[in-house]
Structures are given as C-alpha cells and as structure tokens.
Amino acid sequence: MTPEQEIKLRTRRSFLALGAGAAGVAGAVALAWNSPMEDEIPGALRSALGFNEKVVRAALFSDTHLAATYPGSAVGRLKKNGDVGIEQPVDAAAWRLVTGGRQISMDEIRQLPRTEETIDFKCVEGWSTITRFAGVRLADFTAKFAPGAERKGYVALETPDHSYYVGLDMPSALHPQTLLAYEMNGAPLNDDHGAPLRLVIPTKYGIKNLKRIGSIEYSNDRPRDYWAEQGYDWYAGL
Numbered sequence: 001m002t003p004e005q006e007i008k009l010r011t012r013r014s015f016l017a018l019g020a021g022a023a024g025v026a027g028a029v030a031l032a033w034n035s036p037m038e039d040e041i042p043g044a045l046r047s048a049l050g051f052n053e054k055v056v057r058a059a060l061f062s063d064t065h066l067a068a069t070y071p072g073s074a075v076g077r078l079k080k081n082g083d084v085g086i087e088q089p090v091d092a093a094a095w096r097l098v099t100g101g102r103q104i105s106m107d108e109i110r111q112l113p114r115t116e117e118t119i120d121f122k123c124v125e126g127w128s129t130i131t132r133f134a135g136v137r138l139a140d141f142t143a144k145f146a147p148g149a150e151r152k153g154y155v156a157l158e159t160p161d162h163s164y165y166v167g168l169d170m171p172s173a174l175h176p177q178t179l180l181a182y183e184m185n186g187a188p189l190n191d192d193h194g195a196p197l198r199l200v201i202p203t204k205y206g207i208k209n210l211k212r213i214g215s216i217e218y219s220n221d222r223p224r225d226y227w228a229e230q231g232y233d234w235y236a237g238l
Contacts, residue, residue, distance in 0.1 A: 085159030
C-alpha cells in the first residue's frame with residue numbers, strides 16, 4: 001500500500017468514526033426530546049436537571065456558602081423585568097401576608113430583626129445588577145410565625161392574586177441571605193419591584209425572587225413553580 005493509499009484509508013476511517021459519533025449524539029438528543037414531558041420539558045432533560053440539583057445541594061450548598069456582597073458605591077438600577085402578579089397597585093396599609101391561615105401585617109414583620117445586604121441580582125436572561133435590599137430573614141420569619149415548620153421540606157410563596165408562585169427547598173429558604181425585603185436601595189419598595197414585601201434570595205436566579213408576597217406556606221410536598229412549569233429549572237440555583 002502506498003503512503004497516499006494509507007492516508008486515504010485513515011481519512012475514510014476517521015470520517016466514518018466521526019459520522020457514527022455524530023449519529024449517536026443526534027440519536028441521544030432525539031431520544032431525550034421525544035421522552036415523556038414533565039412540566040413542559042422532556043422527562044430525560046428534567047431528570048438531568050434534577051441530578052444537577054442533587055449534586056449542588058450535596059456538594060456546594062450550605063449556610064456558610066454565601067453569595068458575594070458589594071459596597072454601596074457599586075449599586076445600580078434594577079430593571080422591572082416582568083409584572084406577573086403585580087399588575088395592579090396594592091394598598092400597603094390593607095395588605096396582609098397569609099401563613100397557616102394567619103394574617104400578618106407589615107408592622108408585625110418589621111418587629112423582626114432588620115437585615116441589609118448588597119448583592120448581585122442575577123437574571124436567567126444573562127444580565128445582573130448590584131442591588132441593596134433590606135428586610136427580615138425568612139428564617140427569622142419562620143421561627144416567629146411558623147415555629148416547627150423548618151423541619152418540613154419545602155416553602156411555597158404566591159402573589160396575592162395567585163398568578164405568580166415559586167417553590168423553595170427548605171435549606172434555600174432558611175439560608176441566612178434569604179430575605180423578605182421591604183426596602184431596595186435605601187427606599188421602600190415601589191410597586192414595580194413588589195411593594196410592600198418581596199422575596200430576595202441571592203443564591204438563586206431572579207425567577208425565584210418573587211415580587212409582592214401574598215402567602216407563605218410550608219409542606220413536605222414539592223410546590224409548584226411558575227417558571228418550572230414553563231420549562232425552566234425548578235431549583236434555579238447559582
């Protein structure tokens with residue numbers, strides 16, 4: 001066999017191997033996309049997201065693993081970026097947060113220890129803005145108004161009109177940086193950003209940071225989640 005013939009033979013073998021590999025990848029992708037759907041996403045892909053969540057929760061997430069914080073000079077202007085559940089203004093004086101059938105006023109919430117943090121608010125769309133929030137830790141709220149609930153597995157939060165809702169695993173909900181915020185950048189929350197009270201959870205993407213909380217409920221059943229039902233990751237961790 002001449003050198004030229006050997007090169008042609010090797011080239012042909014390489015091409016066939018590459019084609020077989022590409023076909024295998026294409027077949028795997030097709031199989032994944034054609035698997036039964038779960039919350040608007042193929043079941044195989046949902047399973048992969050679930051596996052990623054387990055790895056992150058087991059290996060990376062902890063109360064001592066904190067999101068980065070920044071000086072006040074770094075604060076920017078946070079976009080509204082969505083109004084599901086906050087289309088209409090709210091009467092802050094009449095607003096109540098419902099938990100376990102109890103209605104809790106802003107005055108009661110403000111009696112809890114105030115916490116302030118300046119964090120990088122990150123959107124799943126790829127942008128981020130340094131923002132200062134102040135409010136009370138969800139862990140402190142839980143201890144005061146739902147004692148014992150921390151032993152459950154999940155927290156469900158909804159807007160007053162029930163049109164936007166998020167689910168959190170309990171460790172994320174009780175993380176020391178997870179706030180029920182009533183101030184942003186040194187001023188009371190406005191309607192565009194969820195007045196009078198919103199969720200701020202810097203260990204997750206913005207889709208989990210629900211504006212205008214109407215209810216908080218605790219359970220052992222994994223809650224529904226607005227964007228997970230649209231095909232996004234339920235955990236949405238950073």
